[in-house]
Amino acid sequence: MILFWIIAGVLTLAAAVVLAAPLFDTRKFKSEDAFALEVYRDQLAELTRDEQRGLLTAEQARAAQIEIERRILALDEGKRFQPARPPSHALTLAMAVILPLAGFGIYLFLGSPHLPSQSAMERLAEERQRTSPEIQALEAKVEQSPSDGQSWIELGGAYADVERAKDAADAFAKAMALGRKEPDLLRQYAHAAIVAAGGRVGPDAQRALQRALAADPTDPTARFFLALAKAQNQDVEGALTDWLALEGQLPPNAPLRGLVTDNIDKAARQLGKDPATLPGRAAGAAPAGPSAEDMAAAARMSPEERQAFIESMVERLAAKMKENPDDLEGWIKLANAYGVLEKREEARAAWAEAAKRAPSRIDVQIDYAGSLIQGRSDLAQILPAEFPEAVKRIRTLDPENPLGMFYAGVVARAEGRSEEAKALWEKVLALMPEGAPERQQLQRQIDNLGKPAN
Known part of the structure; x- marks a missing residue:
């Protein structure tokens, strides 16, 4: 030496x-x-x-x-x-x-010249050794069974417990891609995605929260963060309205109530209003949406009663949209609610209204296009008349959007342009994570291009 x-x-x-x-x-x-x-x-x-x-x-x-x-x-x-x-x-x-x-x-x-050098692989191995045995076991479990949605949910929860928000969001998203759509999973994914984004409620988190709210219109967490998304997108007035309605329905000792109240005060001051004299806090004011009694009753319902309650809430929302047809967020909520109830025709109609009012919002256009072909098995030969135009709008807004490219491939296949469909789908395939079931499904569709339909 x-x-x-x-x-x-x-x-x-x-x-x-x-x-x-x-x-x-x-x-x-x-x-x-x-x-x-x-x-x-x-x-x-x-x-x-x-x-x-x-x-x-x-x-x-x-x-x-x-x-x-x-x-x-x-x-x-x-x-x-x-x-x-x-x-x-x-x-x-x-x-x-x-x-x-x-x-x-x-x-x-x-310095420490006596210490041996450490390679990048050794540092990664050391980092992994600092991971808890529980997380290591769950990681090994998903490696062995990558199509087990429950394992991904458990791994996401473990990541969230140690404040690895980005890893948690990815794990929850994997479970959702495998078909798990429980409201609690949607909330966990949204929360992890929001934390990973530094408190920003992004489009993916919003969609998850909207689906959670469609399954349970009384969900206070989903309502709070969707209102926060409005505030972050410069709609402070809309956020304030939603938070006031939520505050009026939360029990006095609810864990979320203090946070809701703080945001109401902040939004009111931002708008130059006195928080103490806001209309939504006035005595005798009728709160919008379900009442506190409705929420308490929903928690005690059987699954059948809860389903009937949700349907009644959806009917009330549909009636409200007839009175206020320019409410874009209302149409999105109604479309998601119909989707949860598996009322596809009603969902398509609601998405059409939303897409008409938000021609520049790619998330709305994608959901509208998806609703047009949901549940159809004859897409290789026949497409809904509105679908090609919807796909064209998506591609105009973002030519590299993966779903937009996939839908464009669906249109090309139906119109006999197999080579164009193959090129588009191969680009989408390259963006998919290895081992994802969707990769296998898409690869089968690519392999079947040009073959006669069974």
Whole structure:
């Protein structure tokens, strides 16, 4: 080891000497006047060439020549060269010898040269060793059974417990891709996605919350974060309205109530209003949506009673949309609610209304297109008349959107353009994670392109 440090020190010293050598160079360098003289001579030569090519007349060339010659005469011809000032030998010695040796000595005093180096793979292995045994066991479990949605849910919960929000959101999303759509899973995914995004309620989190709310219109967590999404998208007035309705329905000791109240106060002040005199807090004001009694009763219902309660809530929302047809968020909620109830025709109609009112929102356009073909098994031959136009809007908004490319492939296949469909679907396939069941399904569709339908 000592020999190594001796060799390293010699090499360092040699490199420093090589780098410092130019400091000893006292050769003479050209002055600025000499450089200017060369430029003027080049200009005279160029002037002659321009005159020969006919770019300048004889008069123009002569005038320019006189001006350049005047500038040449103005130069100090006797001062063509000047010696460079020799550097300080003390400075050169310090740079070449003392500084490297001083740095080496400081490292020996403060550093840890006796420690072995650690490769990137070793550091990753060490990081994994610091992961809890529970998480390691769950990771091994999903590796063995990647199509087991429950295992992904358990792994996501474990990640969330140790504040690995991004990993938790990815695990929950995997479970959802495998067909798990329970409201609690939707809430867990949304929460993890929001934490991973630094508190921002993104489009994916919003869609999950809307589906959770469609399954349970009384869900306070979904209602709170959807209102927060409005506030983050500059609709503070809409967020305030939703939070006021939620505050009026939460029990006094509800864990979420303090957070709701704080956000109401903040939104009111942002809008220049007095939080204490807001209409939604006035005595006798009728709260929007389900009442506190409705929420309490829903918690005690049997599954059949709860289903009937949800259907009644959806009917009330549908009636409200007839009175206020320009409420985009209302149409989205209604479409999601119909989807949960598996009322596909009603869901398509609601998505059509939402898509008409939000032509630039790609999430709405994608959900509308998806509703048009949901449950259909004859897409290789027949497409709904509205579907190609819906796909065209998606592709205009974002040509590289994976679902947009997939839907465009569906249109191309139905219209007999198999090669175009294959190219689009192969691009989508490349974006899918390895081992995802959707990859196998899409690969089968690619393999079946051009084959006669069974």
